[in-house]
Every structure is written in structure tokens, then in C-alpha cells.
Amino acid sequence: MKDSAGRPGGAAVPESGSGPGRDDGVTVVGPPPDPAPTPARRRRTAVGLAAAAAVLGAALVVAYPLSGDGGDDSGAHKAADSGPAPTAPPAAGDRPASASPSTAGTGSASASTDTTPPGKVAPGASKGGTPSTGASSGNDPLGVAVRPYVYSNPCSQHFLVDSAPEQVGPPANEGDAVRWSGAYGAVSSDEQQIALTVQGRDRDTVVLEALHVRVVAKGAPLAWNDYSMGVGCGGDVDTKSFDIDLDRGSPTVTTKNGQRDFPYKVSATDPEVFYVTVHTRAHDVRWDLTLDWSTADGRRGTVKVDNKGKPFRTSAGSARPGYDYPLGGGEWIKRAP
Template identity: 35%
Template sequence: MSEAEDFARLMRELKERAGLSYGTLARRLHTSTSTLHRYCKGEALPAEFAVVDRFARACGATREEALDLHRAWLLADARRRAGAAEVPVPASVPVPVPVPEAESEPKSEPTVVVTPDPEPEPVARGARYRRRAAVVVAAGVTAGAVAVALLAAAGPGPGAPHAGGSAGTGSGAGTSAGTSAPPFAGSGSASAPASTGAPEPTPPTGATGSAGATAAAPVRPSASPPASAPGRDPVAPLKAAVRSHVWTAGCDHAYLSERGPGSVPPPPVEADAPAWASAQRAVHAGTQIVEVTLHGTGEGAVVLEDLEVRVAARRKPPAWNVYQMSQGCGGGLTPAAFAVNLDAPRPLARPVAGNDGGNTLPAPSFPLRVSAAEPAVLRVEAATTGCDCDWSLDLRWTGPSGSGTLRIDEGGRPLRTSAAPGRPVYGYALEQGRWAR
């Protein structure tokens, strides 16, 4: 039995014992029923550790059962990234802990980072992560070594925000030339030139840079940042895992593509969106959700002070077609997030409260405290109705080594979101096997 089949078997056993339907579980996981069904059949694998964790809790799994499920997912994910290569693993693997990785050249293999639940965590709620850290420590001191062995076997992924500080703000992860990449980043995307006419076709978020190249996964690790040279600003003591293809409720999103409906394949699941969008040379239509998981790399804590929005270029939206990934889906959760209006002269990251089944989720707020044991997730929802925008985020931080700015973008290239005014909108008709208006 393969690693993916073993993971799917454990999911089915937990689901059957809990007596929950696919629809009920999908709502609790904030994903679509078809996606969950594919997980349980072994046809797809969750791209995030957080999905596995939520599934185990929703099914009432014991601590030992949750560890078995987490271990099976880690093995299946490592096998997916490593292909047919053998992955040596000790007999017992506790819950993995994100650890710094050795510096290496970026590769094009997709990698999925083990992260906690994707919701922003202010200082007052840091106890949740401390409790999880205590469970991990109790599981055994070999977790870090096992996680490094598995990720090293799979290889690091490509693309990372560059560690270049902006003037007067210290070192961050930006697009400055001559700097090295920090530990984690999202996928790369070529930015179009700033002009007033329709833009040249550009690989979407998630592309590896050249047309037709294998697209990267939403989250990828890369080499650790280099030590600061004397007289230079300090290197950001943070790891940032960036996901730029996040769909509402795991199923609702739209892309712009210049291709006709007859040449566009069926919509993918969310985990496969970067590859699908890269192949169609598509860009985010109307809205884009970006999730950034951050944690410290040293012994001390890092304080996140503010999030600033940078719009590098505004162009006329391209006259392309809109392709809806799902025609009607949703869940009971609206995560708290930072909302960004890209059409504003000076866009701001505005905190917005969320909702979970009628219970209000507090709006995210700065300052936030993060460390190696206490990560935080920032969710940014950008929208535009009038421009084809290139944009990025600057996260200001203060730590034991000083202060600076961490650039959040597409591995050195800006994020790209375009309005789609009056454009043809297509949805996929499953019964007909084609795109239809």
C-alpha cells in the first residue's frame, strides 16, 4: 500500500467511526465535498498540515490517532514531492515541527510546509500555540530531526522573498538585487510592464518564471538567510511561508485568461491551482487572497509592528475571459483578515472581523508577537474593480537583532490581481464536460 493510500485509509476510518457525512465534514473543514471525497479516496492529498489537523479534531481523533494521521500525511507528502525516490523514516514519527533548513539552490519541486491553522493569532491568543508546542515536545525530541530528514529527501522548493531591506528600515525579504532568499516564500510570477494599454501575457502567481515550466506549490521552503555583513542591516529573524492561490471556502475563486473556453481544461482543486493557472497564463480576477505563515528563527521573540501595501503598477485590465472555479460553494467560516482596496490612491491593510457559525472572530491587529514556538498567520484579501495591479506587502518587524522590513511578494516579483469589468464569465458544466456561460 502506498503512502497516499495509507493516509486515505486512515481518513476513511476516522470518518466512518465519527459517523459524519462528507457534506458535514466538508463544512467543518471549510472545503468542498468533492475535494474531501478525493482526499478519502486517495486521489488527492491536502496541501496543508492545517487541513489534516482540522480533520482529526472534527472526527474526534485521540492523540495517538492524530499522530498516526499526521505521520501518514507527512510520508505521503514527502513521497509526492520526492517522486519515486525512497524516503527513509524512523519507525515512530511525532507531529512535525517547522525547523530551519540548510541553504541550497532553489529547485522546481513543489513543497508543502507544515503549518498551524490558517488564522491570524494576536498576542492574547498565543496560548493556543504554546499548548500545541507542549504536545509536540511531549511526543519526543526526535521530531525536528525527522522533519529535516523528510524535507531534505524531498528537496527545497523554488522561489522565496528576497532578503533585502528597504532604505532606512533594516533588512527584509524584498526584491533588492544581490540579496539572498529567506527560508520560505510563495511561488514566482513574472510581472507585466507598467503601461496604459493591455498588458503582455504574464505567468500567473505560482509560475516558475518561464512559460510552460512546472508550476510550484502554494508554499515552498528555500535556503536559510545569510548572516548579516558588518555595517549592514540585520537579517530578518523570520520564516515566511506564502500562499497566493487561496480560494474562499477552498472552492470559490476566479481567474482571467486570454484563452478561449474550448482550450481551457476543467477547474482544478485548490492545491493544484498554481499549476493550472500557470498553464493557462491566468491571473487572479477581481480578488486575491494571500496567506502568510510566520515564525521566528532564533531563540528570542519577534514583534510584527505593521503591514504596508505597495502598488508597483496599475494598468488597464486585459480583455480576457473570466473562469469561475466553482459555481456555488461555501462554508460556515469567514476568516478574520486584512482587507486591501487596490483601487485606493494609497491602499491600506484594514483589519476586518470574521465569523464562524454566528460567532464573531476578532479582527487581526498589530503588534503581534511570534517566535519559533508561536507562529502567526496573516490573511490578506485584496480586491480591485478598476485596474490590473502589481502589488506587494511590507511587514515591519522588531527583534533581538534590530528592526527591519520583510517584503512579501512572489519570490521577488510582485503579486498580480486584475479587475474584469464586463468580461465574459464561464463556469464549468460537469454534466456537459465543458465551460459554458
């Protein structure tokens, strides 16, 4: 017997979709299926399908975990995208060592300065009062406040300014001197008096051993104009103070006007005020001070005193063109030679 294709006898291969129960267009190769499923076979099939459904459901739950806000899985994705998990802190032996604390007893105290851009400064425009600064270091047992411009009389302070008179505002009183000098880039002319207020941090006594001057740089006097901060003034008021001649080869701090020399003692309830006057007739000098101290428990140190992190600066100016600002006037008048 030959089949429809002319081949020798055998079971006929159903055409695509022609087998019993098949309607998916898949050609089945092999023996024909059983004509009808038995009850036992139906039970085995149902059990197999249930097991497959359970496995598929578990896979879906793992692949798409439910969130607590109605099934939105954005939180899971955000957690996955936020980067690697934080690592545990290193063991004590693996942690980097902290920076060593600075050596106690060495610091600096600086005067405040004003860096207002140059321009006309009206009299009394700044009412900031006397500039000062706190102590140099938290480890020091004392604090130093600095006033960089002290007028021993209203006319004692002169400034050198690298500007013509019409570009310079009216003179400043002592309270405005920091702002005025900063506005015009001014330098003290011929001499400069500063005040140091030294006070302990607590009731323990601190001994002030010595005050030293250090010349940072020295050069030719500035070729600028000299401006007086007052006119028609009386004589100087004597204050106990210290004097420094910056023209000497090795300047030192010397006493004047009855001031006794170091040492001194200070505490929180017993401060001291020191007036230091420097002068030069031949140089432009940058300088600062150091104050040595000690305590009863054996600590010793030095406080550096400067002008807000920079040296003070004083230049000879007596040979320069000078200008005064007459009382009641409105402009600078050239001083007679």
C-alpha cells in the same frame, strides 16, 4: 733540391690520407707527426681522453636527466610545458578586500509559482500541495511562507485568461492553483486572497510591527475571459484576515472579520498566520507587501513579500465574459450575464 711540384727544397707535404696514422681524409698542414709515440706521451693522451669522456658524460646527464621509469624523459618535458610556476600568495596587505555583507534585516519572501507550458490540465494532475517559501534572508530573525491563492470557499477564486474556453483545461483546486495559473498565464480576477505564515528562527521573540501594501503598477483592466474555479458553492467561511482595496488612491491594510491590528509577536514555537484579501473593480494592479519587524536587542528590519520575485497581480474582471465548469461536465459553459 726541388720537390715534386718544382718548389725549392723542404719537407714534402703528405698527400691527403698519406700521413702516418691518418685515415680520415683530412689534410694536415704543418710538420709531420712524431714517428712513434713515447710511453710518457701515451700516458698523457690516455689521461686527456679520460678527462674528455668524463666532461662529455656530465654534459649528457645534464642535457638528458634520467627518469624513474626507465629513462623516459616525457615527464620532464611535461613539467616544462605546463606553464609558469605558481606565484606565492600575496601579502596580507595586497589581497583584495572581500565583498561587504548585505545589510541585515532587509529581505524578501516569495511565493512559489509554476511555469508549466500552457495546455490542458486534468483535475488533480498536480499534487504538490500548498506552495511556500522560506525566509527572506539569513540575517532576518524570522521566516515567511507564502500561499499566493487561498480559496475562502471552493468557488471564491476566479482567474482571467487570454484564451478561448476550448483552449483552457478544467478548473484547479487550491493545491493546483499555482500550476494552473502558471500554465495559462492567468491573473486573479476581482480579488485575491493570500496567506502568510510567519515564524521566528529561534526562541527569541520577534515583534511584527506593521504590514504595508505597495502598488507597483496600475492600469486598465485586462480584456480577458473570466473562469471560475468552482460551481454550486456555499457561503464564505469567515477567517480573521486583513483587507486591501486596490482601487483607493493610497491603499492600506485594514482589519476584517474580527482580526486585531498589529503588532504581533512570533518565535520558533509560536508562529502566526495572516490572511490578506485584495480586491479591485476598476484596475489591473501589480502589488506586493512589506512586513516590519523588531527584536528586543534593538534590531529592526523589513521583509518584502512578493510572488517569486515578481509583484502579485490582480485585475478587475466582473465585466468580462465568464465561464463555469459544471460538476460532472466536460467543458466550459458560458455564464449567464
